[in-house]
Amino acid sequence: MEHDLTKVKAYGDTLNDGAMQVSFTLPVPAGDEAREAARQIALKMGLEGPSVTEMADLGAGFTFFVLYGRCSHAVDYSAIKIPKQQQHILNFKEINSLIKNELKRKVFVVAACTGSDAHTVGIDAIINMKGYKGEYGLERYPEIDAYNLGSQVPNAELLARAVELNADAVLVSQVVTQKNIHLENLTELVELAEAEGLRDRVMMICGGPRISHELAIELGFDAGFGPGTLPNHVASYIATELVKQVKDSKEN
Amino acid sequence: MDLDQNKVVLARETAGKIADRLHEWIGDYTTTTTERAAARLLGIDGVDQGDVPLANVMVDKLEEAGILNRGLVPWLARAMAERQENAQQIAENLASGKLSVTAVADCPEEKWRDIADKMAVEAAAKIKTVKKKREEMKKKAAPSGKPMLYVIVATGNVYEDAVQAKAAALQGADIVAVIRHTGQSLLDYVPYGPTTEGFGGTYATQENFRIVRRALDEAGEETGRYINLVNYASGLCMPEISAMGAIERLDMMLNDAMYGILFRDINMRRTFIDQHFSRMINAFAGVIINTGEDNYLTTADAYEKGYTVLASQFINEQLALRSGLKEEQMGLGHAFEIDPDMEDGLLMEIAQAQLCRELFPKSPLKYMPPTKHVTGDVFKTYLINGMYNLVSVMTGQEIQLLGMLTEAIHTPFISDRYLSIANSSYIFNNARHLGEEITFVENGKIQKRATYLLDQACEMLQEIEKISLEAAMEQGLFADIKRTREGGKGGNGVIEKHKEYYNPFFELFLNHAEPLEGRQS
Numbered sequence: 001m002e003h004d005l006t007k008v009k010a011y012g013d014t015l016n017d018g019a020m021q022v023s024f025t026l027p028v029p030a031g032d033e034a035r036e037a038a039r040q041i042a043l044k045m046g047l048e049g050p051s052v053t054e055m056a057d058l059g060a061g062f063t064f065f066v067l068y069g070r071c072s073h074a075v076d077y078s079a080i081k082i083p084k085q086q087q088h089i090l091n092f093k094e095i096n097s098l099i100k101n102e103l104k105r106k107v108f109v110v111a112a113c114t115g116s117d118a119h120t121v122g123i124d125a126i127i128n129m130k131g132y133k134g135e136y137g138l139e140r141y142p143e144i145d146a147y148n149l150g151s152q153v154p155n156a157e158l159l160a161r162a163v164e165l166n167a168d169a170v171l172v173s174q175v176v177t178q179k180n181i182h183l184e185n186l187t188e189l190v191e192l193a194e195a196e197g198l199r200d201r202v203m204m205i206c207g208g209p210r211i212s213h214e215l216a217i218e219l220g221f222d223a224g225f226g227p228g229t230l231p232n233h234v235a236s237y238i239a240t241e242l243v244k245q246v247k248d249s250k251e252n
Numbered sequence: 253m254d255l256d257q258n259k260v261v262l263a264r265e266t267a268g269k270i271a272d273r274l275h276e277w278i279g280d281y282t283t284t285t286t287e288r289a290a291a292r293l294l295g296i297d298g299v300d301q302g303d304v305p306l307a308n309v310m311v312d313k314l315e316e317a318g319i320l321n322r323g324l325v326p327w328l329a330r331a332m333a334e335r336q337e338n339a340q341q342i343a344e345n346l347a348s349g350k351l352s353v354t355a356v357a358d359c360p361e362e363k364w365r366d367i368a369d370k371m372a373v374e375a376a377a378k379i380k381t382v383k384k385k386r387e388e389m390k391k392k393a394a395p396s397g398k399p400m401l402y403v404i405v406a407t408g409n410v411y412e413d414a415v416q417a418k419a420a421a422l423q424g425a426d427i428v429a430v431i432r433h434t435g436q437s438l439l440d441y442v443p444y445g446p447t448t449e450g451f452g453g454t455y456a457t458q459e460n461f462r463i464v465r466r467a468l469d470e471a472g473e474e475t476g477r478y479i480n481l482v483n484y485a486s487g488l489c490m491p492e493i494s495a496m497g498a499i500e501r502l503d504m505m506l507n508d509a510m511y512g513i514l515f516r517d518i519n520m521r522r523t524f525i526d527q528h529f530s531r532m533i534n535a536f537a538g539v540i541i542n543t544g545e546d547n548y549l550t551t552a553d554a555y556e557k558g559y560t561v562l563a564s565q566f567i568n569e570q571l572a573l574r575s576g577l578k579e580e581q582m583g584l585g586h587a588f589e590i591d592p593d594m595e596d597g598l599l600m601e602i603a604q605a606q607l608c609r610e611l612f613p614k615s616p617l618k619y620m621p622p623t624k625h626v627t628g629d630v631f632k633t634y635l636i637n638g639m640y641n642l643v644s645v646m647t648g649q650e651i652q653l654l655g656m657l658t659e660a661i662h663t664p665f666i667s668d669r670y671l672s673i674a675n676s677s678y679i680f681n682n683a684r685h686l687g688e689e690i691t692f693v694e695n696g697k698i699q700k701r702a703t704y705l706l707d708q709a710c711e712m713l714q715e716i717e718k719i720s721l722e723a724a725m726e727q728g729l730f731a732d733i734k735r736t737r738e739g740g741k742g743g744n745g746v747i748e749k750h751k752e753y754y755n756p757f758f759e760l761f762l763n764h765a766e767p768l769e770g771r772q773s
Contacts, residue, residue: 025666064671
């Protein structure tokens with residue numbers, strides 16, 4: 001289907017119909033006025049011909065809406081450039097042989113859930129022996145020495161361990177995102193690393209359900225991994241980058 | 253399900269032996285939070301100028317003076333006898349520096365023992381009054397359906413929590429939990445007063461308990477129902493939070509014997525000692541505990557390690573019995589966490605849920621929703637939650653923590669909670685008596701799975717009994733997490749009891765609990 005990629009609109013069943021479903025709650029009691037308020041919000045969002053298909057009384061003066069409309073906005077898809085962390089993802093075997101043959105030493109990785117975050121499900125999936133979805137965790141890699149420090153690790157402690165182990169990479173997982181605490185915490189980690197002169201010596205990587213590579217770069221990390229990440233994605237990135245760094249330094 | 257009843261008996265007896273082995277040493281120790289809980293039960297409340305709770309001030313000073321190993325109550329009673337002041341006044345004077353620990357003269361037991369016992373009996377009577385009030389309110393209220401609908405609020409701000417809790421109750425929730433600030437489990441004190449900032453949840457404070465209790469009572473009044481309030485007697489302050497809950501009429505407490513060790517890296521000895529007193533308080537206060545086996549399945553695979561949940565339920569049950577909890581007060585936990593991509597995964601979920609039901613017939617089982625395999629696809633999550641609700645009503649679960657369609661995205665919005673209640677209400681009503689119509693195919697997939705799980709659980713329990721529970725945790729038998737005996741946080745709060753140690757509540761709570769009047773729900 002040929003269409004103009006400089007003006008991409010949402011698609012329902014016809015090109016450029018802009019069809020969209022939204023749902024939200026308003027802090028007003030259910031009724032005709034509430035329905036009209038929801039409709040007006042949709043109009044302000046750029047939804048043409050909004051229709052409230054469901055209005056539910058949540059009690060205590062709140063009302064929930066499901067609403068359909070046609071979004072008038074279009075975006076220029078052709079102009080979008082997203083930084084990609086890696087072109088080609090290696091598998092378990094390839095990563096280990098790359099490290100063994102090109103780097104010729106073991107890779108050290110330190111990982112933790114930092115701050116007040118107690119949710120280790122993400123970091124465990126990446127680091128622990130068992131891994132996730134049939135992909136072995138970094139502990140299983142013969143060429144990687146991985147240390148999982150667990151949950152609620154202070155940023156300073158994570159960095160101290162990184163120094164102690166002369167780590168190549170620091171992995172930090174952030175699951176709790178309420179009121180953007182993960183951003184504060186991640187920023188603090190980068191600042192601490194910079195203050196201690198570590199930032200250039202160690203690769204810094206963050207991950208979590210609300211993390212993207214783009215966000216990670218913005219926060220001063222080398223890479224970020226979001227939902228669906230498997231252990232080899234992370235290991236592949238680390239190994240490839242380390243090998244690249246060695247090659248670059250030889251060329252200079 | 254045609255279970256081998258000999259295996260069931262074996263599992264229970266083995267778990268009993270495991271619990272007995274722990275109890276060979278638990279009684280030789282106390283902890284800082286156990287003593288602070290005694291202080292709180294005796295009405296010591298408030299903070300000093302540096303915001304340190306008075307319970308902590310007193311315990312710290314007794315520890316400095318080297319007499320905490322005799323218990324907090326004896327010194328407090330001596331001070332009260334000598335100065336003719338009440339417990340709170342003694343605590344305040346100690347905090348302000350007007351009184352020092354050593355200024356109180358030692359005196360023979362007969363002089364202070366009466367005061368100690370009298371104030372403990374009064375404190376226990378207050379808790380009994382609270383318990384009675386709950387029973388009366390429940391009697392007046394419309395009985396809740398089964399499974400009961402359990403939702404969480406987690407705004408970080410107690411006033412916002414109160415609004416959301418009330419809204420959830422008005423929408424039909426039977427049980428509301430205020431999720432705790434993520435870091436609180438590792439605080440070795442309980443914060444004071446109302447709080448409006450917390451991440452991932454709200455601080456558990458006595459004032460916060462009161463605020464949400466009031467909101468839920470209002471909602472109960474409006475709807476003619478009784479709305480249960482839940483918090484977390486877990487972390488480094490298990491018994492203190494139980495004490496606060498007993499006073500403020502919380503109805504349920506997350507209260508697991510091993511959770512803190514595994515998932516918060518809290519010292520093993522500390523946790524085992526703390527859980528004992530904490531559960532005694534819950535038992536006496538008529539609080540239903542919720543255990544945390546569901547968490548195992550977020551780190552270990554639910555299909556492969558399903559039996560560890562059973563083994564842990566048996567251990568939690570036996571430890572709870574030894575703290576005076578009745579089976580009717582044990583909301584043993586499990587979860588719907590098998591990978592939704594698995595063929596016949598639903599059958600495996602039914603097997604586990606039905607097995608739990610048959611193994612713990614009197615317990616108000618707590619069923620936890622899928623979290624591990626759900627993504628940001630809210631539509632799919634909503635559907636998976638529907639399957640979870642169906643299994644629950646089919647297998648007679650009682651405490652249903654409702655799955656949120658935005659799990660893995662954010663702490664629930666008010667509308668997420670509404671949708672989860674709508675989902676479960678529809679299914680519970682639409683399939684109300686499905687369980688009564690079902691017989692399982694003899695030697696079919698479901699029966700075979702149940703038999704396998706029970707066999708494996710038995711084997712695991714026998715292995716634990718051989719090596720001790722502590723060694724089992726060192727080897728990572730639960731949740732694939734390994735913890736050392738001496739490691740973890742809070743180990744320095746464990747104190748070997750002096751031969752003259754005294755805590756009147758142990759005797760009061762363990763031996764004077766009243767039998768439950770029917771089912772507590």
